[in-house]
Amino acid sequence: xxxxALPLSNLSMGRFLNFIVSVFLIIPSLSSAEIKTDNDIGxxxxxxxxxxxxxxxxxxFVYVGGDKxxxxxxxxxxKNGEEYERLSQLNGAAxxxxxxxxxxxxxxxxxxxxxxxxxxxxxxxxxQFNEVHSxxxxxxxxxxxxxxxxxxxxxxxxxxxPLDAYRYGYDLWLDKISGLLLKSIMYNQNRKALETFEFIxxxxxxxxxxxxxxxxxxxxxxxxxxxxxxNKADTKTNKTHEWSADWSPPGFYMTVLDIKKFPVxxxxxxxxxxxxxxxxxxxxxxxxxxxxxxxxxxNSDSVTIRQSGxxxxxxxxxxxxxxxxxxTVLGELPAxxxxxxxxxxxxxx
Amino acid sequence: MSxxxxxxxxxxxxxxxxxFGVRRVLDEVESDDELHAIWxxxxxxxxxxxxxxLCQTSISDRFWAELENEQTNVPDNLELPEQLSDTSVxxxxxxxxxxxxxxxxxxxMTVFGWQQYQGFQDQGLNxxxxxxxxxxxxxxxxxxxxxxxxxxxxxxxxxDASDTMMLSDMPYSGIQTASSxxxxxxxxxxxxxxxxLPTSNNGGMTREKLNLFLSNHAEHAALNTxxxxxxxxxxxxxxxxxxxxx
Numbered sequence: 001x002x003x004x005a006l007p008l009s010n011l012s013m014g015r016f017l018n019f020i021v022s023v024f025l026i027i028p029s030l031s032s033a034e035i036k037t038d039n040d041i042g043x044x045x046x047x048x049x050x051x052x053x054x055x056x057x058x059x060x061f062v063y064v065g066g067d068k069x070x071x072x073x074x075x076x077x078x079k080n081g082e083e084y085e086r087l088s089q090l091n092g093a094a095x096x097x098x099x100x101x102x103x104x105x106x107x108x109x110x111x112x113x114x115x116x117x118x119x120x121x122x123x124x125x126x127x128q129f130n131e132v133h134s135x136x137x138x139x140x141x142x143x144x145x146x147x148x149x150x151x152x153x154x155x156x157x158x159x160x161x162p163l164d165a166y167r168y169g170y171d172l173w174l175d176k177i178s179g180l181l182l183k184s185i186m187y188n189q190n191r192k193a194l195e196t197f198e199f200i201x202x203x204x205x206x207x208x209x210x211x212x213x214x215x216x217x218x219x220x221x222x223x224x225x226x227x228x229x230x231n232k233a234d235t236k237t238n239k240t241h242e243w244s245a246d247w248s249p250p251g252f253y254m255t256v257l258d259i260k261k262f263p264v265x266x267x268x269x270x271x272x273x274x275x276x277x278x279x280x281x282x283x284x285x286x287x288x289x290x291x292x293x294x295x296x297x298x299n300s301d302s303v304t305i306r307q308s309g310x311x312x313x314x315x316x317x318x319x320x321x322x323x324x325x326x327x328t329v330l331g332e333l334p335a336x337x338x339x340x341x342x343x344x345x346x347x348x349x
Numbered sequence: 350m351s352x353x354x355x356x357x358x359x360x361x362x363x364x365x366x367x368x369f370g371v372r373r374v375l376d377e378v379e380s381d382d383e384l385h386a387i388w389x390x391x392x393x394x395x396x397x398x399x400x401x402x403l404c405q406t407s408i409s410d411r412f413w414a415e416l417e418n419e420q421t422n423v424p425d426n427l428e429l430p431e432q433l434s435d436t437s438v439x440x441x442x443x444x445x446x447x448x449x450x451x452x453x454x455x456x457x458m459t460v461f462g463w464q465q466y467q468g469f470q471d472q473g474l475n476x477x478x479x480x481x482x483x484x485x486x487x488x489x490x491x492x493x494x495x496x497x498x499x500x501x502x503x504x505x506x507x508x509d510a511s512d513t514m515m516l517s518d519m520p521y522s523g524i525q526t527a528s529s530x531x532x533x534x535x536x537x538x539x540x541x542x543x544x545x546l547p548t549s550n551n552g553g554m555t556r557e558k559l560n561l562f563l564s565n566h567a568e569h570a571a572l573n574t575x576x577x578x579x580x581x582x583x584x585x586x587x588x589x590x591x592x593x594x595x
Contacts, residue, residue, distance in 0.1 A: 045575065049575040052575065052576065052577035053577070061582075065583060074578060076578075085577065095584070097578060097584075099578065181576060184576065184579070195583070197579050197582065255569065262558070271565065273566070275569075275570075277573070277575070278575070280566070280570040280573055281566075282562065282565060282566040282569055308583070311566075311583055328559075328562055330559075330562050330563060332570070
């Protein structure tokens with residue numbers, strides 16, 4: 001009777017043992033690498049950030065902020081290394097935001113406002129995320145909080161808890177395959193949801209045609225804007241700017257120091273923008289020509305706070321030796337944080 | 350007809366009969382006229398003892414009879430709304446509807462009032478105790494204007510006593526105008542101190558300016574918080590002002 005020759009039968013006992021040992025050594029290391037990848041929050045968040053920039057996708061999502069719900073469509077693709085992105089609001093007033101590279105167009109059909117700007121991207125959720133992720137650990141606790149399904153896709157849920165009272169927390173649902181952010185909820189410190197983004201339909205494709213990123217012909221565009229962007233060294237020293245915010249929540253750093261001109265005012269607006277990588281706030285300082293110093297309205301008339309969803313805007317008047325100014329701080333932070341920032345704004349020149 | 354059957358009827362009316370006994374009595378009463386007469390007599394006696402009436406056995410008949418009776422009690426000088434005065438039942442229906450409306454409103458306000466209370470309680474915790482319900486209930490001043498500000502006066506560890514808060518964009522407030530006091534939104538107003546917003550005359554934060562700032566901020570957030578263009582959807586949350594930018 002012919003014996004069936006087993007592959008291993010040709011191996012010597014020594015080689016066979018080596019093979020077995022290798023298998024037992026390799027399999028656990030592969031397994032641990034897999035587990036480490038799945039549980040490595042830095043890797044997941046970096047994957048999320050890269051997915052937003054590198055993938056081509058066409059999706060519909062809802063934004064819920066406060067008592068308002070918006071439905072929007074987002075398109076994104078990359079052509080010759082340049083990003084093309086288009087966001088269209090599907091209900092209410094027509095609004096489109098189109099981005100090519102770092103050039104952003106905001107098209108409001110109703111009021112014909114366009115913004116065109118050289119933007120800055122230095123946040124940790126951009127490509128440099130891994131470099132600063134360790135510092136984010138000082139201000140947030142990241143942990144995986146399960147698996148879920150969003151827009152028909154398997155998702156990994158990541159919870160982000162703030163470690164101080166200066167910022168909000170998040171739950172993030174990341175696409176298991178691509179890493180794309182499928183859903184995001186921002187919470188206040190009582191775990192009350194302030195705003196929610198959630199894809200309801202998403203198609204990740206190889207590419208999208210360029211003509212999908214051309215504004216409608218019916219859109220009339222109005223533009224009036226100039227920007228005096230300062231280089232990065234200046235943003236660190238603040239020395240070329242007239243204004244400075246002496247306090248910012250720990251972990252936030254300046255990404256934009258700018259002087260802009262807005263269509264509603266003839267006065268230039270000093271702009272300071274900060275981020276910690278997850279949240280952002282912006283400071284706008286403008287000369288207040290209509291403020292009546294003689295009658296000197298009470299402070300109650302000069303301080304306002306507005307809120308929409310998770311976005312607060314705090315505004316107050318600042319008297320300088322030469323002129324009164326209005327300082328407005330706006331961002332996705334608790335009102336206390338924004339107020340403290342606003343109160344720390346001083347004129348340095 | 351046996352004495353036993355009379356006892357069965359009596360027992361049934363005293364709720365002392367078994368299911369089998371009830372079934373048997375009903376079958377017998379249906380087929381025996383004399384027994385049926387006794388059945389009715391017993392019920393009249395019971396009704397007399399209970400001071401109720403069996404004259405109207407139909408609920409529908411009793412309802413219309415009461416409506417007729419109600420109509421006769423309407424004072425002669427009562428002027429009915431023109432559109433309701435053409436039938437006899439409408440005044441009563443109107444009264445019913447009013448009662449139902451009041452009851453529904455009370456229930457509705459109770460539920461939503463509690464939600465508003467919870468919403469503001471959370472809001473207060475969110476941005477400091479200065480916006481707690483206790484603080485907001487004081488000094489209710491309602492100004493019928495489309496731009497409202499809540500003014501909190503005390504218990505403000507972080508914000509100044511003079512700080513003001515815009516309600517028109519606050520979640521859970523639902524307030525647009527004070528004239529909507531009869532609506533559900535009006536519930537929130539009793540919990541807030543409302544004063545007139547010092548708008549553009551003091552160079553403050555006008556809505557159109559806020560929209561521009563928000564748009565600028567969204568651009569910044571889109572590029573620095575790893576969420577692509579999603580932050581731009583926040584700008585849609587604010588009402589755009591016609592003519593801004595012209």
